[in-house]
Amino acid sequence: MIFNTDFYHSLGLADVRRKVMDGERLSMDDGRALFNCPEPLAVGALANEVRRRMHGDKAFFVANRHINYTNVCVNACSFCAYQREDDEQEGAFVLTAQDALDKLAASPVAPREVHIVGGCHPKLPLSYFEEMLSAIRSQYPDTVLKCFTAVEIGHFAKLEGVSIEEALKRLQAAGLDMLPGGGAEIFAPDVREQVCPRKLNGDEWLDVHRKAHAMGMKTNCTMLFGHIESIDDRLDHLIRLRELQDEHGGFVCFIPLPFLTENSALTIDNPLTGLEKLKTIAISRLMLDNVPHIKAYWVMLGVKEAQAALKFGADDFDGTVVEEKIGHGAGASTTQGMTREEIRGMIRGCGFTPVERDSYFNAVEG
Ligand code: V47
Numbered sequence: 020m021i022f023n024t025d026f027y028h029s030l031g032l033a034d035v036r037r038k039v040m041d042g043e044r045l046s047m048d049d050g051r052a053l054f055n056c057p058e059p060l061a062v063g064a065l066a067n068e069v070r071r072r073m074h075g076d077k078a079f080f081v082a083n084r085h086i087n088y089t090n091v092c093v094n095a096c097s098f099c100a101y102q103r104e105d106d107e108q109e110g111a112f113v114l115t116a117q118d119a120l121d122k123l124a125a126s127p128v129a130p131r132e133v134h135i136v137g138g139c140h141p142k143l144p145l146s147y148f149e150e151m152l153s154a155i156r157s158q159y160p161d162t163v164l165k166c167f168t169a170v171e172i173g174h175f176a177k178l179e180g181v182s183i184e185e186a187l188k189r190l191q192a193a194g195l196d197m198l199p200g201g202g203a204e205i206f207a208p209d210v211r212e213q214v215c216p217r218k219l220n221g222d223e224w225l226d227v228h229r230k231a232h233a234m235g236m237k238t239n240c241t242m243l244f245g246h247i248e249s250i251d252d253r254l255d256h257l258i259r260l261r262e263l264q265d266e267h268g269g270f271v272c273f274i275p276l277p278f279l280t281e282n283s284a285l286t287i288d289n290p291l292t293g294l295e296k297l298k299t300i301a302i303s304r305l306m307l308d309n310v311p312h313i314k315a316y317w318v319m320l321g322v323k324e325a326q327a328a329l330k331f332g333a334d335d336f337d338g339t340v341v342e343e344k345i346g347h348g349a350g351a352s353t354t355q356g357m358t359r360e361e362i363r364g365m366i367r368g369c370g371f372t373p374v375e376r377d378s379y380f381n382a383v384e385g
């Protein structure tokens with residue numbers, strides 16, 4: 020269902036509607052017009068139109084397992100409730116390769132994908148990550164290992180004194196298949212300077228993904244929104260992702276991450292409303308015309324908002340997850356994991372057909 024031309028005309032979106040219907044690329048000004056639109060349902064209907072054109076009534080999910088290997092991190096981003104300063108701080112942990120294997124063995128679902136990320140630990144050498152990947156790979160030969168954000172790859176390379184390509188090649192040889200999308204936050208330098216000054220900058224984040232794509236490695240991408248960034252910063256972020264995607268087409272999925280406000284050093288006056296989150300997800304679908312999938316990450320959105328997001332342009336529900344620490348540290352009120360049947364029920368409950376997928380969005384038998 021899409022509203023008629025007159026309605027979009029009355030909202031100042033006649034041209035945007037025409038471009039969406041014709042499959043034309045939207046500009047920064049079009050994005051501004053969408054954010055300024057007072058009627059989120061009109062924006063959502065356009066995104067739903069695109070989402071249905073691309074994926075029909077399918078909504079995807081994956082049998083996955085998250086593992087966080089450490090929360091010790093040199094970066095201390097102000098929005099992060101997960102980080103610990105050093106190994107001595109209360110709650111700090113570092114897993115061994117055997118701990119990771121034990122977690123996998125105890126998973127209620129045999130994972131088709133393992134998502135491994137952690138803090139930028141000041142001492143763990145590249146060999147620690149190679150050993151962890153090899154240990155998992157030897158016991159789970161067919162599982163996709165989607166591990167380490169661009170921020171972690173940059174950190175490993177610097178600590179080890181090797182290039183980004185060399186770090187990626189060594190990890191790939193040990194079993195790495197794909198990079199997750201974390202660490203992108205917002206690319207605008209003045210925002211990054213305030214919320215994550217020690218991290219890779221936006222160009223460096225994009226360059227790690229560019230290098231991975233050039234090696235034939237698929238990756239995901241994210242945007243952390245609803246903190247101190249402006250609407251133009253969000254659009255600039257989306258356009259920069261779109262430009263990189265034009266080069267190699269290596270991004271599989273975009274994950275919009277609404278800022279969760281609890282337990283972090285970053286305090287904000289106006290936390291996002293549900294409709295603002297949905298509108299941003301819808302605009303992401305519309306701007307990122309070359310990224311095949313948009314994820315409704317139920318862990319951070321909450322299950323009900325994630326269901327609504329499927330009607331606002333998203334087509335993926337992420338997965339079984341099993342154990343999650345980053346969002347839950349920051350106040351996510353969702354359960355730790357969901358079963359396949361629970362996810363299928365959530366998807367059917369809002370009128371879509373659940374499709375179990377692998378990490379590259381090929382349909383699989385559950
Ligand atoms: O990189 C940290 C973000 C990311 C908070 O690639 C926060 O398939 C909200 O990237 N509020 C980790 N967000 C999550 C992530 C992800 C999740 C699921 C799937 C994939 C994928 C990637 O979470 C971090 C950071 O950007 N984050 N703190 C917070 N308070």
Ligand code: SF4
Nearest residue numbers: 092094095096099102
């Ligand atoms: Fe470290 Fe990532 Fe937390 Fe930043 S968001 S402090 S890089 S764990």
